[in-house]
Amino acid sequence: MQDFLEFFSFADANIRYVTLGSVLLAASSAVVGCFTLLRKRALVGDAVAHAVLPGVCLAFILSGTKNPLILLIGAFVTGWLSLVVIDYITSRSRIKEDTAIGLVLSVFFGIGILLLTSIQQSGNAAQSGLDKFLFGNAASLIGEDLIIFSVVAVLLLVSVIFFYKELTLLCFDQAYARTIGFPVRGLELLLTTLTVFAVVVGIQAVGVVLMAAMLITPAAAARFWTENLKVMLVLAALMGAFSGVAGAFVSYTAPSMPTGPWIVLIVSMIAILSFALAPGRGWIARILRRRRNKTRILEENLLKLLYQLGELRQDYGNARSIEELLERRNIPKKEALSGLQKLKRQGYLKKEDKRWLLTTEGEKRGRRVVRLHRLWELYLTQYVNLASDHVHEDAETIEHIITPELEQKLLEELNYPDLDPHHARIP
Amino acid sequence: MNAFWIILTGSLVATCCSLLGCYLILRRMAMVGDAISHAVLPGIVIAFMLTGSRDTIPMLIGAGLLGVLTTFLIEFFHRFARVQADAAIGVTFTWLFAIGIILISVFAGQVDLDQDCVLYGEIAYVPLDLIITEGGLSMGPRTVWTLAVVTGLIGIFIWVGYKELFLTTFDPAFAAAIGISTTLWYYLLMGAVSLTTVASFESVGAILVVAFLVAPPATAYLLTDNFKTMLGISVAVGIASSILGYYLAVWMDGSIAGAIATVTGIAFMLAFLFSPSRGILMRQKRVQAVGH
DSSP: OHHHHHHHHTOSHHHHHHHHHHHHHHHHHHHHHHHHHHTTOTTHHHHHHHHHHHHHHHHHHHHOSOOHHHHHHHHHHHHHHHHHHHHHHHHHSSOOHHHHHHHHHHHHHHHHHHHHHHHHHTTOGGGTTTTHHHHOOGGGOOHHHHHHHHHHHHHHHHHHHHTHHHHHHHHHOHHHHHHTTOOHHHHHHHHHHHHHHHHHHHHHHHOHHHHHHHHHHHHHHHHTTOSOHHHHHHHHHHHHHHHHHHHHHHHHHSTTSOHHHHHHHHHHHHHHHHHHHOTTTSHHHHHHHHHHHHHHHHHHHHHHHHHHHHHHHTOTTSOEEHHHHHHHSOOOHHHHHHHHHHHHHTTSEEEETTEEEEOHHHHHHHHHHHHHHHHHHHHHHHHSOOOGGGSHHHHHHHTTTOOHHHHHHHHHHTTSOSBOTTSOBOO | OHHHHHHHHHHHHHHHHHHHHHHHHHTTOHHHHHHHHHHTHHHHHHHHHHHSSOOHHHHHHHHHHHHHHHHHHHHHHHHTSOOOHHHHHHHHHHHHHHHHHHHHHHTTTTOOOOHHHHHHOOGGGGGGSEEEOTTSOEEEEHHHHHHHHHHHHHHHHHHHTHHHHHHHHHOHHHHHHTTOOHHHHHHHHHHHHHHHHHHHHHHHHHHHHHHHHHHHHHHHHHHOSOHHHHHHHHHHHHHHHHHHHHHHHHHHTSOHHHHHHHHHHHHHHHHHHHOTTTOHHHHHHHHHHHHO
């Protein structure tokens, strides 16, 4: 608790720098990451992160100083070049994009390592600290770094807000963007530049390998909670910012803990929980929905069956045994029984010495399913010109899906018909 | 003699990786290889903590398990949680790598491992760790023996499973129709990639593994349309890069792994520009020839 209060009072300048730096970095790269994710190019961030290294080394060799601005320019140049090379290789040969990314990533990084070790061996004392670009070191952020971080973060956010519409179109409908005269290539270049900016700055905090996570993970997590891009951008930024603060806090309470990996670990946990738990798109929500649909289809099929039997013998009031039902339709007996029990509890069925009988409610619902089935068969034969012996399968599926509004439309469209294509009466 | 052992180590890694890489790039799974090579880190650390030594076998097992777990997680996120494929890869390997680094920091005093060793290895130390028999006879570096066994296993794997691997790569639907389990061969292939990564990690590091997995096969892919030829060219490019890379590193006094990766890149660039059938420059020349 003591630690907690001390940390969040931000009295220590060092805490302020590290926290603010981590938040700025995590939030701004999360925002840019959303766009690269939606363009299905999430992994290019990984390539850029690796490709930054040779640029840093070259800048050092050429300038002979460790001026952060010069190193950043070097990093920016090779980072940017790597993306151009990936695009060029994929468009000009039969090499696929994933191969091109892996190739550029490993070769650029190999060149970087070669240069870096070569510099280190040369005995140049000024070189120490260059490997900050390799593994990052958020805990050593100082005021000067923070200024660069803030400038880049603001720059990224402003460009995203300013070009929001254009970038959105680029992600979702490139062909349309081109048709209405948007400079698609220019926009791609813009997004590339933004990505490289985010990487070049962020890499000093979290290192080469983990930089990819700062771009991809918050975006992938946010994608699970919403279908709205604006909400997604805000969510991703918040998730990034939260893990930035949390990572800084962990490394404050346990000074031997590296900040960067903790930021990534926390944001990954958020992402994995989102994959599992998010309502709508999440894994568990999908399983539940599938199970619910399955039960509903089973119940409707049972009601339909009872109704059809009543229709066949013109005695809706008689109860049927389970054997009678299963004779007409192949449902596993155990499933059928549990479905019948459930329908009884919901008041659609009554049970009279081991035989099942439709209540008024049940008859109504069964009749509706039969009606939808036959209406759809008729619709397919009349409007899609399918032969009447081809329409049953399709109707079996759609009868569970059609809404009352669609039902009304079908009725109007078909002019309130009496008979289906098999000359059965539409109830 | 040192040069010989280092080049031999590089060539053995090159052989395994270039062979497996051909399958990976044709399945569009190059980045899965990249992911595995990073994600084995926590497995190595855990094996190290449990045994307290750098014995090869526990490390192979620990990291091999993590490699397969990585593949499984990527598949799981993609198929069951419907995470976009590239995002699933990115999230999985960075997460596992972060765990690995945190584990290293937690046990900093006890673990003689660091990240740069994982990323770019230290092939120059290979000749130092020799197997000496009781009679005092040197049997050569330990790593070379490990890698020779792994290369043998990979060779046998590809030789025995050639038909299955070929079919599941090029025509999974047909493979499934004639009763070959695509899932089984997928996991076998990924297991082989994990094994190779782990066996090579100590000596060459993740980055050279990725370079060998991608660059020589991509080079070969631009030079031929025949799959067997592709395997052959790929291995040849890998071995040639090891040799040239070693001398480049000596000349520049830098990392050998970095230099070899650089040379694989140069090899790809040459094929990209001058491949008789698909090179950029050759294509232009062909167009001109047709024009005349």
